[in-house]
Amino acid sequence: MGRYFKNIWEGIITVLVGMSVTWRHLFRPAVTIQYPTVKLKLPERARNRLYVNMDDCIGCDQCSIACPVDCITIETIKSTPDIDLGLTSVGTKKRLYVPKFDIDIAKCCYCALCVYPCPTECIKMTDVFEFSEYERTNLIYNFSVMTPTEIDEAKAKLAASQKEAAAKKAAQTPPAPKQEVAAPANPTPNPDKKS
Secondary structure, eight states, X not given: OXXXXXXXXXXXXXXXXXXXXXXXXXXSOOOOOOTTTOOOOOOTTOOOSEEEOTTTOOOOOHHHHHOTTOOEEEEEEEOOTTOOOOBOTTSOBOOEEEEEEEEETTTOOOOOTTTTTOTTOOEEEOSOOOXXXXXXXXXXXXXXXXXXXXXXHHHHHHHHHHHHHHHHHHHHSOOOOOOOOOOOSSOOOXXXXXX
């Protein structure tokens, strides 16, 4: 019988201890943030989704080389000397078309190693962290601004320029002289041949 009342007493004490915590927090200001409408301010150097300013990209491939998980894919097409692709915001002359600049955010480990080697500072970590998707393929971001028509034109110009350069080089190099095989000075008589 003593054990019965002891269990009841312990149950009441346990409930009172739990309720004391509840009563204590009932009169304090709330620390819960109502997330979709209220957001915490991120630290200044927060590392989240990458952004590429294609106006400043020179296609140097330094970010892709530095990436430890190979989530950056870059393809370039050389421009011909007669075409001016313009300058970047830091004054670097553009010499390459960049028809493909893809970042697979699903692979990205947000290390920011791609940001530091960029000579034109065109790739940056942003404070955007809300980019969940239902399909993994939607996490591949294409930053290139070239249309398929522009890509085909750039490839055609490069092919024409290379063909022209090859033709010039062929025209400048003189043909190699033909080497004639000299007959031996004293031909040996053939014993099988009848005179």
